Amino acid sequence: MKKIALISTYCDTPEKIHILVENAKTLKSLGVDVMVNSPLLLESSVTNHFDFYFQTKENPLLQWPERANTFWWKQINQYNKEVILHRDVDDYGWAAVYQIQKLSEIALTYDYDIFYHITYDIIISDKLTQDILNNKINTTFHAINPNDPLDQWNVSPLFIIFNKENLIKFVNNINKDEYIKINGFAEDYIEIILKDIPMTESDFPIKDLITVYNGCDPNLFNYSQSKNYNIFFSHWLNKFSFILYDIKEGNLKILLNDQEVFNIEDLVPQRFDSDGLDINSFKVIFNNEIIEYSNIINNIPRNVINYI
DSSP, rough: OOEEEEEEOOOOSSHHHHHHHHHHHHHHHHOOEEEEEEOOOOOOHHHHHEEEEEEEOOOOOOOOOTOOOEEEEEEEEETTTEEEEEEEBBBBBBHHHHHHHHHHHHHSOOOOEEEEEETTBBBOOHHHHHHHHHHHEEOOEEEOOOOOOOOOSSSSTTTEEHHHHHHHHHHHHHHHHHHHHSOOOHHHHHHHHHTTTTOOOOOOOOOOSSOOOGGTTTTTTTOOOSOOOEEEEEETTTTEEEHHHHHHHHOOOEETTTTEOOOOTTOOOOEEEOOOOOOOOOOEEETTEEEEEEEHHHHSEEEEEEEE
């Protein structure tokens, strides 16, 4: 049986690259060829471990209003009123699905019998190794949220096994317009597609080494580049707002387009009508520290501050 691993990647650190190489070595030792797709340039010392390497400029993250992931955080301010911070994060799920689609289309032009769709940082456990050695096909695996054992994805793109017939059915049903419509993440979309394809569910979960859950990121609602204060920005419907919290003792000033903004109070949002207002500069000055935030503000597709 000719077997190939189709590895999706976004390896932007030495740690991630090391994990990718080690997994490629492991798969090769199990008699599996390796095909890698990357939107980032990988050095030849890395790609020499692969049988196929495709570098692409494509990494199609989706932004509001097309699609975004939304998170909320509620605080109680010093006036005992609720402040709700609403943060939109680019949807990178389609980028993951798109890599899976492109890898599949390329791999199907070659003469392979078994196809392993793999995320670069999968932990290739003894049980997964046995499935590979036993030539198991058409199998999905569930993954458990390490931050919440009760939360799991029934189908994880970390590792899926296909034969050629089922991979053709799978890739032919990937559609961006349909992905945008779903209420959920890439895992949910892949599960929807696979419902009409005969697959077996594995009886054990899989895990990865580097897991990012935006909802658990302590800095998700803090754009500050200083340790002296936290700051959150909203930019929506021609309104620009910011809110400061957890401010240390010191002299803090804010300059908006080089004009000082006064009356900065902890957890009280300052609002401006940005219709016609170009935010050329937004400086936060804390004692002798000066940090410019205009580039961050101008690249926010949609955030909202609700002050109740």
